[in-house]
Amino acid sequence: ESGVRIGPRLITTGEPFDGTRIYYPGGSSLDDTGQLPLQLQHAAAFGFDFIKTYVRLPDLMQKRIIEEAHRMGMPVTSHELYPAVAYGADGVEHIRGTSRRGYSPKITALSRSYRDVIDLLTASQMTLTPTIGIQGGFRLQTLRDASWIDDRRIQTLYPPSVPARWRAQTGTAPIAMLEDAERLVKPQEKTVYEVVKGGGRVTAGTDAPINPYGLSLLMELENYASGGLSPFEVLRTATTVSAEAMGVGADLGSIEAGKLADLVIIDGNPLSDIKLLRRVKHVMKGGVVYETEALLKR
Template sequence: MRKLAAPILLSLALPALSWPQAASKLAPDARAFVKEDAPVLALTHVRVIDGTGMAPRREQTLVIRDGKIAALGDAANTKIPEGAKVLDLSGRTIIPGLVGMHDHMYYPAPGGPPALYPQHAASFPRLYLAGGVTSIRTTGSIEPYADLELKRSIDDGKMAGPKIQVTGPYLEGQGAFTLQMHQLKDAEDARRTVEFWIAQGVTSFKAYMNITPEELGAATKAAHAHGIKVTGHLCSIGFREAASLGIDDLEHGLVVDTEFLADKKPGACPNPAAANKALLTLVVASGPIHEMIHDLVAHHVAITSTLPVFETFVPNRAPLDSRVLDAMQPEARISYLRRRALISDGAAKSDWPALFKKELEFEHEFAKQGGVLLAGLDPTGYGGVIAGFGDQREVELLVEAGFTPLEAIHIATANGAEFLGEGDKIGTLAAGKQADLVVIDGDPSGNIKDIEKVETVFKDGVGYDSAKLIESVRGLVGLR
């Protein structure tokens, strides 16, 4: 997206050093949220959605040992090891842990200018995990040192949270809207920035709205020399030009692609309203947009869907979820509801209903044409999208876009894992993989809203209590 009332930010990330993390090694602050920690655990009579897109399997047994899936199969044929703790999960479903691919660790501060995005290292790790998100890519960092230290604290068992792949600081050109971003001076500055942050431990980068083609080219070349991918929330550069410069991923989708504005100047971010108007005159299934899709697919460029943040700009569309409102501090809740009301008041003149519909259509068509679609939430905008809850909403909105529930879950799990190079460890459920999975009280393959009914989230075989995690940060979002 571009400069709306509160601009949407982005990011990328670190390899999840995914060692099994026994509950006995957890510090008290993390252990407080553990629900299941038996050395050997058998989940029985459960429905399994394995993340491959295949049909659910009923009456299954999944055995967890040493942080990994030791066995998975029909209950009648899968032996339960002697001494294992047995959980009867009749009526419940397990899915792979979600892999959030646009999951920042910051949130917009309530109040007026300047635009600030404080780190939410206290609330967001717990909310991501509570929502069933076991791995994230931060896809743009405001406080990269804090993100790196947070990752280490979680990996060391000092805090409860997902596995984090840390993206470096935004690669932004001249004209940043927030004081928290370094503005690149030239291509050499871009190269130096990439090299410096690779040495600090980040494993992806995100280009931002005002980056120049020369800066993006230099950053991408430097990152690729280290085997590191670059994504982007772009405005100054169109999608096809970014693909030609070697970008690996593009955030948000069609509604931020400015290349369709006839009088767009090279290397300059145009007026957002004008760029949006240009999209409204085009169709997705043919013409310039379809040509762009084929170009991205040919260059193996992925798209990260962030439908929840765009939904908040559509008048009266985003659900007023009590879970989200309860998580906010009072000032953040008031700020969000006030801005939501102003958007509602302007409904008659809003282009967002049509833009959002076109974005849904674009993402489905992109995948249909062979593109790799990833899933995230983007907890920015004007504050209506929150860690964990927004990741669940993203899966629901993918279903609205035309994907089946099983396809949507596949996008939100396996696709992200494969893109991060972690597909052999996470993203699907199979013997030998890490025991990162979500227990749901219901059947999201039949009713995708059931994805919100998370009971227990297993990460490396340790089961965390979703309700306890959520309650522990009630009223903190907007503060820390």
């Protein structure tokens, strides 16, 4: 925003709010000694846009965080669906995510979501950020089409070890590998399809840098399309729905008079083929146009 460096418009959370035994380094370790108000004041002072609650946070502590953050005008997301949905959480990340309960509250061992998961998401309008890519989706799309490994953008922006690792994993790509990946991913794609078709809200996300930044988002969208969503429905998960979920729908997420001119210019029509999203020619931020080739040379 300062103009010192070229970069995207960022909407951020801070460290995840977790229990007394944090799951990842960097999380906030919270107990019931009055620390919570101070942590929320810290989040507000640093201008965090929303709060992420994590897996070892006690349920009643999560309830308090949701109530207090909402009073401050900050949305709250959760790593688990229930009981967060009953407490009024605004979103949940990962179809299959880390859980302290010994099982996933959103998906079975065979990657299937039961009907109650779909119903809770659609009835509550809680957003779901599936991150299929980190649960086999990125690998599946790479097995189907590994051409991205030689893409100039990847070769320029990543160390040689990244494309080399993926080339080693997928270079021979026997049919059995593809079939195994499809068995893992297709039920997750079905969950996304049923949530959207049921009137629920899906927001595209990746959990990068587990998979490459940027490209992993495009692969995620391709997974949604593979599951049966139309290109238009897929695009909404990364534009309108995501902007609304972050509370910036009045300024971003669609092309309308009075909104900020943040655009991606594609060589082709992604409404006919979602894979054409890979062909980014220009990006525009706040009305300023940047050419992809020029950015790669910086």
